[in-house]
Amino acid sequence: MDYKLLQALAAVVEQGGFERAALTLGLSQSAVSQRIKLLESRVGAPVLLRKAPPVPTPAGQRLLNHMQQVRLLERDLLQDVPMGEQGGWQTRLRIALNADSLATWWAAAVAPLCEQQGLLLDLLTDDQEVGLRRMRSGEVAGCVCATPTPVAGARALKLGDMRYLAVARSDLLATYFPPGWEAPAWGQAPAIVFGPDDQLQHRFLANCGYQGEFPYHLCPSSEGFVRMLCAGIGWGMVPGLQIIQELEQGLLREILPGQGVEVPLYWHYWRNGGRLLEQLTQQLASSAPGLLGKGQVSSLPS
Amino acid sequence: MDYKLLQALAAVVEQGGFERAALTLGLSQSAVSQRIKLLESRVGAPVLLRKAPPVPTPAGQRLLNHMQQVRLLERDLLQDVPMGEQGGWQTRLRIALNADSLATWWAAAVAPLCEQQGLLLDLLTDDQEVGLRRMRSGEVAGCVCATPTPVAGARALKLGDMRYLAVARSDLLATYFPPGWEAPAWGQAPAIVFGPDDQLQHRFLANCGYQGEFPYHLCPSSEGFVRMLCAGIGWGMVPGLQIIQELEQGLLREILPGQGVEVPLYWHYWRNGGRLLEQLTQQLASSAPGLLGKGQVSSLPS
CATH class of the missing domain: 1.10.10.10 (Winged helix-like DNA-binding domain superfamily/Winged helix DNA-binding domain)
Structure with a gap:
């Protein structure tokens, strides 16, 4: 070879x-x-x-x-x-993960290992299925996604649940969801959706007993998403972990307090991926659950 | 037809x-x-x-x-x-824009028009060249990018400059850039880079007189980028507009205060794109320059 x-x-x-x-x-x-x-x-x-x-x-x-x-x-x-001169920063791991993980808990979870081991990360944010396909083809050493089943040769470890809340700015709440509002209001209020594959809103609305159409913006950026929510452009489903401050300050409020959607997160990694990948796995196993737990917030009923 | x-x-x-x-x-x-x-x-x-x-x-x-x-x-x-029942939310515009614009000034600039006109946005974040290619092929009605030359049938309008600062957490500064540090330190300190096409670091380092290699992480997410900076994983080039708070609170500091990189931003739009696209153009022309101006911050020398 x-x-x-x-x-x-x-x-x-x-x-x-x-x-x-x-x-x-x-x-x-x-x-x-x-x-x-x-x-x-x-x-x-x-x-x-x-x-x-x-x-x-x-x-x-x-x-x-x-x-x-x-x-x-x-x-x-x-x-x-x-063997010879290897320098201090030789090792890279390519990892595929969902955009919301990268926008919230990921950096805090991996920072200690990057510093201790001189690990460099090539991160890829993809749709769920693309990440697993990259895993299957050996393009990446690991992958964070919602699928529990590992690909051949790999293992999957549950890290925790990411809790998504349906939130909006107060004036949007007052316009579309005034006291006594009923389910059809969902058909009027503009939503913000991450991408055409994003089914979170549909799951949430189905839980609320609404199956109809609704107007929506498409915004494929985690930070842009929160900026659009805070600018009052629409309502949207966002990880509680990402808007702890905005909820505390009252900038954003839950539409139906306490009714979130949970998305499980799994770490997929090669079984014989070597010591560094094992260390990353241990690091994620020990730090991710606590970090994800901080996102299990829910604002008080208004 | x-x-x-x-x-x-x-x-x-x-x-x-x-x-x-x-x-x-x-x-x-x-x-x-x-x-x-x-x-x-x-x-x-x-x-x-x-x-x-x-x-x-x-x-x-x-x-x-x-x-x-x-x-x-x-x-x-x-x-x-x-003609008949059209409803209030019929019109969508597809817009391609750079991820950093979406992560900073975009939402505040377009929110009033979304509300007044019931405009719904399909946003796409792409590399610079992909955005213009989408424009050329008619896939999008407008595009925000750094290229001044419009495609055939379109116009380009300068919106302002986005100022990027080279920042890091204090402890990373102390480790790699202690008082009296010299240019070769760039070859040791881990950088965070948005993607393989991102040339901002190279431009900045060339301005600093450094042309060599440097270790880097790849992080294709605006919010993930700031989280990695704040976790002390590396230094990076980030829009001043995106880290106003982190600079004020002293969480992040400029490595070389006052030495940023300016990236011009242009709005490309179809010449005969109709009234709504004209309104969006007017809205951007009147609000983007002021919003971008808020990013011309620079922390004080430490």
Whole structure:
């Protein structure tokens, strides 16, 4: 197995193109291209679909998966058998996680390990299913998502529940949900939705006995979402953990106090991912539940 | 021109698939598929690449561009010539913008228009070039980015400058940038970078006379970025506008007070985009410069 070839494949996929891969590897673009072709002639099958960005074929994914695991094992080896100049910041882990975790508890949970181990993180925020697909293809070493079932070769660990509250600014509450309001009001009040795949509002409204349509904005940004809520543009479902201050200050208020939606969060990680991934797993297991617990807030009935 | 067919095309592209398009239109999936095929037989060329998600061909893009403009014109028509039941929340504008604008000034700038006109926004956060490509293909009605040159058929309006500051938590400053530190320290201190395309750090470091490598985390989330800064995981370039509070409270401090990087922001919009897009343009022109000006903060030398 020639790891120079695998390294070229990994760089093209991680960097999203041949040009950036060449920059990262300090090679010419044609040298990278040659390595990929050589790899394909050895494998006897294409490893990349030449799209923008390039996408690994199933054979390519299998190779990347292998490469990721070898990298993690090499890091452990180098701790025990130092070989030449490795510097203090050599190890990166690629992790896929949901945007709301990254916007809330993630940084506090991983900061100690980054400092102690010199760990560098390549974070990817994706839809739930994309994160697990990256996991399956070996593109990432771990993944935070709501699915309990691990992919083959991996384990899944429950970290806790993220509690989402339906909130709005007071004047929006007064306009659309005055005392004595009834379910059809949901059809009038503009909502803010994270993306077309986001089903939280539908779950919440179904719990409230409303199944109809409702007007909505699409806002694919956790911080932008809270800014739109605070600007009075609409109501929305947001992690309690993200708006502790806004609830305390009375900037945002729950529409139906006490009626949130819980989303479980699982940490998916490779079974033989090496020592650093194990340490990250331990770190998450010990710190995430407490951090997520702080989000189990609920404002008092108004 | 049969607008039922164009509507099917727009739904498939906007919803990212035939199944969701069918749901939105209240049709069966095969009916949507039939409409696309009929459109292709009339155009004499494919309008969609059948990928996941489906991508419009150049011919399809031209049709979507037309559809977007017709929708905006129809809205104006309906204001003057009401036809049947239209409801209060009929008009959506799709806008591409950079994540940092969405995380800071955008909501406050557009909130009044959303309320007055019942405007609903489909926001997309993309790399700079993707936003302009969406503009060119007619997928979006407007776009906020750093490029001054408008695409054909559109105009570009300068909104102001976004000022980015290089900041870190005090203990990180003390570790890597103690009194008397010199340029090579940049090669040791872990940075936080938004994504592989993000060149802000490189511009800033070049201004500081440093051209070498540096260790970095990748964090593609505006709020996650600030959380990682506040957790002491690394230093990073962040809009002053986004950390006014953290600077005031002394949670984050500038590494080199007064040495920021300015990024100009332009509003790109279709020349014949209809009255609502004109109103949005006026709203942005009158409110964005003042909001962006609040980000021209700089902490005092420590």
